[in-house]
Amino acid sequence: MKAKPQLELIYLDMTLKMPFKWNTGEPLGEFFRELKANEKIYANQCPTCGRNYCPPANICTRDHSRCNEKDKWVAVGPKGTLLTFFICEQSFLIPTTGEMLEVPFSVGLVMLDGAPVVLQHCLQETDVEKIKPGMRVEAVFKPKEERKGNIFDIIHFKTIKE
Amino acid sequence: MTQRVAIVGIGQTNHSGRRPYHNDGEVIYDAISAALADAQLSIKDIDNVIIGDMELFEGHSLNDAMLLDYTGAEGRSGFKMNTGGTVGSMNVISGWYNVASEFSDTTLVIGWEKHDEGPTTSAITTIWDPAINRPFEVGAISGLAMISNAYMTRSGCPLEVGAIVRAQASDNAARNPKAHLRERYTVQDVMSARMVLYPLNLLMICPTSLGACALVLAGEKKARKINKKPVWIRDHATAHQVTRGMDFMAEAGKIDTSMTVTGRKIFQRNHITKPMEEIQVFEMYDPCAFCQPAWLEEFGLCEAGQGWRLIEKGVTAREGSFPVSPSGGTLCTNAIGDTATVRVAEAALQLRGDAGEHQVTREVKMALASGYGGMYWTDLLLLSNTLD
Ligand SMILES: [Zn+2]
Numbered sequence: 336m337k338a339k340p341q342l343e344l345i346y347l348d349m350t351l352k353m354p355f356k357w358n359t360g361e362p363l364g365e366f367f368r369e370l371k372a373n374e375k376i377y378a379n380q381c382p383t384c385g386r387n388y389c390p391p392a393n394i395c396t397r398d399h400s401r402c403n404e405k406d407k408w409v410a411v412g413p414k415g416t417l418l419t420f421f422i423c424e425q426s427f428l429i430p431t432t433g434e435m436l437e438v439p440f441s442v443g444l445v446m447l448d449g450a451p452v453v454l455q456h457c458l459q460e461t462d463v464e465k466i467k468p469g470m471r472v473e474a475v476f477k478p479k480e481e482r483k484g485n486i487f488d489i490i491h492f493k494t495i496k497e
Numbered sequence: 498m499t500q501r502v503a504i505v506g507i508g509q510t511n512h513s514g515r516r517p518y519h520n521d522g523e524v525i526y527d528a529i530s531a532a533l534a535d536a537q538l539s540i541k542d543i544d545n546v547i548i549g550d551m552e553l554f555e556g557h558s559l560n561d562a563m564l565l566d567y568t569g570a571e572g573r574s575g576f577k578m579n580t581g582g583t584v585g586s587m588n589v590i591s592g593w594y595n596v597a598s599e600f601s602d603t604t605l606v607i608g609w610e611k612h613d614e615g616p617t618t619s620a621i622t623t624i625w626d627p628a629i630n631r632p633f634e635v636g637a638i639s640g641l642a643m644i645s646n647a648y649m650t651r652s653g654c655p656l657e658v659g660a661i662v663r664a665q666a667s668d669n670a671a672r673n674p675k676a677h678l679r680e681r682y683t684v685q686d687v688m689s690a691r692m693v694l695y696p697l698n699l700l701m702i703c704p705t706s707l708g709a710c711a712l713v714l715a716g717e718k719k720a721r722k723i724n725k726k727p728v729w730i731r732d733h734a735t736a737h738q739v740t741r742g743m744d745f746m747a748e749a750g751k752i753d754t755s756m757t758v759t760g761r762k763i764f765q766r767n768h769i770t771k772p773m774e775e776i777q778v779f780e781m782y783d784p785c786a787f788c789q790p791a792w793l794e795e796f797g798l799c800e801a802g803q804g805w806r807l808i809e810k811g812v813t814a815r816e817g818s819f820p821v822s823p824s825g826g827t828l829c830t831n832a833i834g835d836t837a838t839v840r841v842a843e844a845a846l847q848l849r850g851d852a853g854e855h856q857v858t859r860e861v862k863m864a865l866a867s868g869y870g871g872m873y874w875t876d877l878l879l880l881s882n883t884l885d
Contacts, residue, residue, distance in 0.1 A: 387745070
């Protein structure tokens, strides 16, 4: 077989930069309003099967029932127990901001006190030797004037000694 | 109005990180041409075309329409699948529905991806819930890292087991000319690789590859005429799992996962009571080094806590009593849209005895292939080389 002649390979550069607005819906919106106004993390429960959700769910994943109304929500945390985690050492382009990720970036799933639910968020600790599943952590909130009603109203979870 | 369905043509490109002179269409065309040649058919013999990939990886949508010239779908029925990581197996399952229902007699299934064209970890991060999860995820690997940590905590699996899995995969891939990463690594090599996302280092996560895989499916009567060694799709199951807030992890180890559900369905429906004896090989979609131990357990192939011990004993090696991913698996080759199609193709090659240097030493009559992806969804297919 004859070798193909070497042709110049042309690449076209493209950047997709598209703004979106994403509607949270009612329970998640209320969850964020509580973070912002009262530093409260809420969970709710399915009245049919008892499964718990944080942030509060509208519809139960398991049985498709409508979950309970806000007057039955329970405040959980801000303390909790670390279930599992990762520590990212390699940066990448964050698709929602277009910025590069600052590393090390450590994230945990925290079982919040008060209900069998997890919340995923940053950990303050980034040293793998100092992170162990089962350790106690606590949510640290931004000062009130800086809170915007989104998940970043919590800065991170810090390690606590009890 | 139903018929049995067989795989009668298998085609796969070589996989690589980058392949000059190949645009997306040419990669697809190579895989289709190989599958049609394997079946000794031409595109004129195909009724229906199903194609799948990860949307956004190549920076454009509606790939099926854009690539119509290469896929050969003009004037034919068919559609595009976009189910994330499972797209490659969902393609095969959709092909099965089309042929089993006698809607078509021959269906061409194509899975493909060209990871070299964009920031795919950024693209895949958009699968996560934008308000709750997305800011705290790094593509697909972060979720896998958390599953891995949770599995190690729950089962006592040591970090070294991940390195055993990867070293074994590297030996398999070295024998497979279609694989992407074909370098052989020792357990020590894997342990000393650069950390990417603790506990997963660079060798413990799947690569970003470029490649395509195509299968020709045919109904029972036609299949026997086309190919002397048809591989039968005996059964398949799909299960979804919610990851809103990763909340299923709160009950990890206690609730059924998508693997548990699909495994149970397949084994019960096919009266399989000792899966590791009655089934001889498993091409598992294993995107990180701790998937094999954790998922052997979750699929119900062994008891909880035993997965990593079986790996330590060499059970899952190519020459072992239950080889897992003898092609080198997803850990060595991962052009996402084709990854699960490759699992089915490789399981079928094992059943035909056509896997070449990476053929398992055990005689294969029945095989499993799985697909896996966001959001923790699983497809499981049971294949065999006879209808007995
Ligand atoms: Zn419920």
